[in-house]
Amino acid sequence: MSQSVPEPSSLRADRITMAYQDRIIGEDLSVDIADGRFTVIIGPNGCGKSTLLRSLSRLLRTRSGTVYLDGKDIHRSRAQDVAGRLGLLPQTAIAPPGITVFDLARRGRYPHQSILSRWSAQDEAAVHRALAQTEMTELADRPVDELSGGQRQRAWVAMVLAQESSILLLDEPTTFLDVAHQISLLDLFAQLNSDEGRTTVAVLHDINHAARYADDIIVMSHGRIVAHGPPVDVLTPELLAEVFGVEAVVIDDPVNGGPHIITRHRTRIPASVAPTREEAP
Ligand SMILES: Nc1ncnc2c1ncn2[C@@H]1O[C@H](COP(=O)(O)OP(=O)(O)O)[C@@H](O)[C@H]1O
Ligand SMILES: [Mg+2]
Structure with missing residues (x-):
């Protein structure tokens, strides 16, 4: 019987080195983001989670190696296509002063517009859907x-959802949210993932x-991926x-049978910060 070769995933990093100026954050890192699945990135503060998401989304140019989106070097693709x-959803995002929730969500539609195309009924519907999904409809006219903090976070999520992209990269989407809103947002992402097959990557x-x-x-730990697989x-x-x-x-989660973690105590302070090294001049 012939073994089928798995298709490479739509979003993958191939031996990338991530750096800010002369600070190397992670080297020779490769990862395949499984299509249509919900991937969660965890790791101590400063280990490089946001840097990885920035690299995967073209915001940060990698020092070496390549990020492929649909088999193409992401930096050779048009920004609008990407x-x-x-x-x-960046971890820290600053809204233009005075912008309303509606106008922020509207910006999620920018990639769908060209100089020639007008704001369409489809754009309008996507914005309204995103506001409803994030329970922000009633706050639509309020300045962000x-x-x-929690409402602001949901306004940003509305912007990303209005974009209607098939891949969602979410950097700490639940930070600042009360427990009910954390769960409702995670349920929403899970639903978008299972119903619409949207590939979802979230730092939690x-x-x-x-x-x-x-x-x-x-x-992730120290700028490296140390494990990748089912929980x-x-x-x-x-x-x-x-x-x-x-x-x-680790016990069985009484609700869904998966692993459930009960922390006992801290054994040491995690070496949180990625070991950065200065490059030789
Ligand atoms: N814009 C930047 N310039 C220089 N160093 C940065 C910048 N952003 C993050 N770093 C450093 O990169 C490392 C990884 O940061 P980050 O990816 O934000 O970690 P995490 O998201 O896992 O908390 C940290 O040491 C951080 O200080
Ligand atoms: Mg981060």
Whole structure:
């Protein structure tokens, strides 16, 4: 019987080196983001999660290696093509002063417009759908800079959803949200993923949310990917001790049967910051 060769995924990094000026954050990193799955990235503060998402979304040019989107070097693709295909929710985003929630969400439609095309009924519908999905409809006319942290976060999520890209890269989408809004947003991402097959990559800090929602977990440490696979394979006490410096017990989640992590105590302070090195001049 012939073995079929798996198709390469639509978004992948091939031996990339990520750096800011002369600071190398991660070297020789390769990763395939599985199409149509919900991937969660976890790792200590400063280990390079945001830097990886920026690299995968073309925001940060890699020092070497290549990010491929649909088999093509992402830096050789037109910005508008990339934006139509892939939406990024950055970890820290600053809205233009005074912009309303509606106008921020509207910006998610920019990649779909050209000089010739007018604002269409389809654009309008996408914005309204995104506002409804994030429960922001009633706040649509409010200036973003007058909202609470959680509401502001949902306004940004609305912008990314309005983009209607088939790949979503979400950097800490649930930070600042109360527990109900965290769960409703994660449920929404899970639903978009399962119903519409949108490839979703989210950085989360809550390991049990990662365990519950992820098809695949990527664990980063010191600018490297140290594990990548289904939660049950990845979330072991050994890995949690090694990466986070936390002693933990892993039990079966009484709700869905997956792994559930109960932390016992910290065994050491995680070496959170990626070991950066200065390049030789
Ligand atoms: N714009 C930047 N310029 C220089 N160094 C940066 C910049 N952004 C992040 N870093 C550094 O890169 C490393 C990884 O950061 P980041 O990817 O934001 O980590 P994480 O998202 O995992 O918390 C950290 O040491 C951080 O200080
Ligand atoms: Mg980050």
